[in-house]
Amino acid sequence: MNVGSWMLWGFVATVALTAAQVATQELRLTRVNIPFMLGSIFTPERSRAKALGTLLHLVNGWIFSLVYVAAFQAWGKAGAWRGMLIGLVHATFVLVAGLPALPGIHPRMAHESWGPTARRQLEPPGYLGLHYGAFTPLTVLAAHLLFGAILGAFYRVR
Amino acid sequence: MAWTQPPIHDLALVGDCRSAALVDRRGDVVWLCWPRMDSDALFASLLDGERRGHWRLRPEPGAGAGGGWRVERRYIPDTNVLQTSFLREDAEVVLTDCMTVADESDQRRLPLPEHELLRRVECIRGEATVEHELVLAPTFGRKKARVHAHPTLGLCCEAPAGAFLFRGEVPFSETPAPGTFGGRFTLRAGESRRFSLTYSAEAPAVLSPLGDASDDAIRRTLRWWRAWAAKCTYRGPYRDAVIRSALALKLLCYAPSGAIVAAATCSLPERVGGSLNWDYRYCWIRDAAFTCRALYDLGYADEAGSFIEWLLHITRLSQPRLRVMFDVYGNPSPRERVLEGARGYRDSRPVRVGNGAVLQRQMDLHGELVDAIYAHCRRGGELDRDTEVLLAELGRYVVKSWHLPDQGIWELRGPARPYTHSRVLCWTALDRLIELHRLGHLHRVKLDVGALARAREEIRRSVLEEGYDPGTDSYVEHLGGHDPDAALLLLPWYAFEPADSPRIRGTFRRVVHELSAPNGLLFRNPALREAGDGGFVACGFWAAELLADGGGPLPLARAWFEQLLRCCNDVGLMSEEMDPQTGEAIGNFPQAYSHVGLISVALALEARARRERGRPIPAVVAEEAAP
Numbered sequence: 007m008n009v010g011s012w013m014l015w016g017f018v019a020t021v022a023l024t025a026a027q028v029a030t031q032e033l034r035l036t037r038v039n040i041p042f043m044l045g046s047i048f049t050p051e052r053s054r055a056k057a058l059g060t061l062l063h064l065v066n067g068w069i070f071s072l073v074y075v076a077a078f079q080a081w082g083k084a085g086a087w088r089g090m091l092i093g094l095v096h097a098t099f100v101l102v103a104g105l106p107a108l109p110g111i112h113p114r115m116a117h118e119s120w121g122p123t124a125r126r127q128l129e130p131p132g133y134l135g136l137h138y139g140a141f142t143p144l145t146v147l148a149a150h151l152l153f154g155a156i157l158g159a160f161y162r163v164r
Numbered sequence: 165m166a167w168t169q170p171p172i173h174d175l176a177l178v179g180d181c182r183s184a185a186l187v188d189r190r191g192d193v194v195w196l197c198w199p200r201m202d203s204d205a206l207f208a209s210l211l212d213g214e215r216r217g218h219w220r221l222r223p224e225p226g227a228g229a230g231g232g233w234r235v236e237r238r239y240i241p242d243t244n245v246l247q248t249s250f251l252r253e254d255a256e257v258v259l260t261d262c263m264t265v266a267d268e269s270d271q272r273r274l275p276l277p278e279h280e281l282l283r284r285v286e287c288i289r290g291e292a293t294v295e296h297e298l299v300l301a302p303t304f305g306r307k308k309a310r311v312h313a314h315p316t317l318g319l320c321c322e323a324p325a326g327a328f329l330f331r332g333e334v335p336f337s338e339t340p341a342p343g344t345f346g347g348r349f350t351l352r353a354g355e356s357r358r359f360s361l362t363y364s365a366e367a368p369a370v371l372s373p374l375g376d377a378s379d380d381a382i383r384r385t386l387r388w389w390r391a392w393a394a395k396c397t398y399r400g401p402y403r404d405a406v407i408r409s410a411l412a413l414k415l416l417c418y419a420p421s422g423a424i425v426a427a428a429t430c431s432l433p434e435r436v437g438g439s440l441n442w443d444y445r446y447c448w449i450r451d452a453a454f455t456c457r458a459l460y461d462l463g464y465a466d467e468a469g470s471f472i473e474w475l476l477h478i479t480r481l482s483q484p485r486l487r488v489m490f491d492v493y494g495n496p497s498p499r500e501r502v503l504e505g506a507r508g509y510r511d512s513r514p515v516r517v518g519n520g521a522v523l524q525r526q527m528d529l530h531g532e533l534v535d536a537i538y539a540h541c542r543r544g545g546e547l548d549r550d551t552e553v554l555l556a557e558l559g560r561y562v563v564k565s566w567h568l569p570d571q572g573i574w575e576l577r578g579p580a581r582p583y584t585h586s587r588v589l590c591w592t593a594l595d596r597l598i599e600l601h602r603l604g605h606l607h608r609v610k611l612d613v614g615a616l617a618r619a620r621e622e623i624r625r626s627v628l629e630e631g632y633d634p635g636t637d638s639y640v641e642h643l644g645g646h647d648p649d650a651a652l653l654l655l656p657w658y659a660f661e662p663a664d665s666p667r668i669r670g671t672f673r674r675v676v677h678e679l680s681a682p683n684g685l686l687f688r689n690p691a692l693r694e695a696g697d698g699g700f701v702a703c704g705f706w707a708a709e710l711l712a713d714g715g716g717p718l719p720l721a722r723a724w725f726e727q728l729l730r731c732c733n734d735v736g737l738m739s740e741e742m743d744p745q746t747g748e749a750i751g752n753f754p755q756a757y758s759h760v761g762l763i764s765v766a767l768a769l770e771a772r773a774r775r776e777r778g779r780p781i782p783a784v785v786a787e788e789a790a791p
Contacts, residue, residue, distance in 0.1 A: 038366070051271055
């Protein structure tokens, strides 16, 4: 594995994914704010949750990029299309399994079945994250395709 | 029952210092803009019909006047939490309305919605059927709202600006009217139900769990407002009115930037059925000095300091020429547009959103700004080097441009004129700059004090010679003119001339004689009065303040002020104007300028009383000008 290339392009791809998600939120395509969602696991305070969540998101991106890199290494070559293919699988997993399972993991997220409680008040994402806006699945997919494309295009298999 | 728009004086304001809603006496939220005060409205039925959005929660009307229910309202003392009591012989229902706020420790401890309008309906005695109706109409109802109902999470309405989420403790369903949700439920003595509407720009949104959590949120809100009101240092005889005005002003303050908007609404008419319908959800520099002094003198140094910071920020964006108004972040207010298809408040059309006065030249702004900064420095404020540079630049601009005609304080949309008030404010700008320099606040910049002093004297001479009409023994609206102008009552306030000088007394007499409206109010000028303008509330307070500042005996000033207090509605709020025929409130509501005027007079009366304590009452100098 090319550690230097993974660290550099894993970081760049994560930054690009984060920027794409911020842009889609600013364009009002979705309300989803991944840093807030992650950070609010640890603190209810909105501004601190966002700061903490941004850090966690960057670290997560790096960790997930290892899976992409492992696939490139197994194939013996990288490439934007290959990266996007993994991004498609990744996004599908996030939308179909990750987001709906979140209320079970997140200590402050309400459950679909019984609504918010004094402790769990955050809106659950719902199937495909549709509670966060009708275009949420598309924005999540686009961000992950971008992530995979950058990683695939620039990672050098050793 | 057919929908009717409520009288303006039937409105009460709730807010969270970033946004505001208006609730009428029937328990209907008829105005709500989220996420900011100048955002497109979610509820705008005040300006049209129910289809523009509203939220009704009230006991079901029966037969008889007022639907069989007598209504009493009040804010819980020292708070902006509104309580509306519906009373009948055999039942009493209390509706509590607030936008939730929390202090910093609660914000660290609890997940809180970005904005929340919380309503609790309680049956105190007897039994009542409560009617509930909600129409969500984002962006002024221009597009059909997409609302999704979820069995446990409530209603979610996605809009371009974010999501509006509604939850309630009773089942509700879509009624036959499209986009309308509601129902009826019965409450018995001791029972209560809570309803929450929240806004979220981002996901996951915070959903209200209702129940005890809602009661806690109301308690937190009460605590927050009481702590804020307790900082008020005014202890005079008009404390209730002053605190209410301060609380209203705080609601009109946009906390993230320190800006204060002129009013919470747009297009409430200055003449019912007419076209003088403007958007006041922006910030004018005009009342900066008044507002700043009022906040400082009430003990709200933080708010005054934030307001000064905001003023300096916006001035840097456009100096040396100042814009008339700004949005809450100091950007130019949006271009004026007409809300197509809107009926308007009691057929007052067009309904305007945005404000075209932004393009006017108004030479009085410089004086207002510099006077506010002067007040800040006199109360211990410091200026940084950039601000000193900015003030020096403003001074140079005024020296160069004071003679230019403008649209004046009343933003008249006719030809520009050399308004006397504007000239006096140019004089004020130069006078305060010279004084700031003398006090050592402008020591880091090169300031040609001689040029400033020469221009100041030149302006003064022009006002004394051309702005004063010896025939009528009064200052006049514009140089070389003859008409009176209520704004001239401010001349002593800016220390252009003492309140008890013969010229000011003459001006006062003439303004009162020619521009008097009922209840101690004044019309702004003869032309506006002829055009059907109402009695301007702030002008009435200027008259009372002139008396309090030495233009008349203290009892007369008090009597004038107490008469003006009748312009407040049942919960102590005031609009911009009063209809001289019907006595009804007109214009945007509630109006910061009116409330600043009230506070300013109460403080002036208190200062005068302190000065006179232990001294004989001075000779009567203005009895003939009694209201």
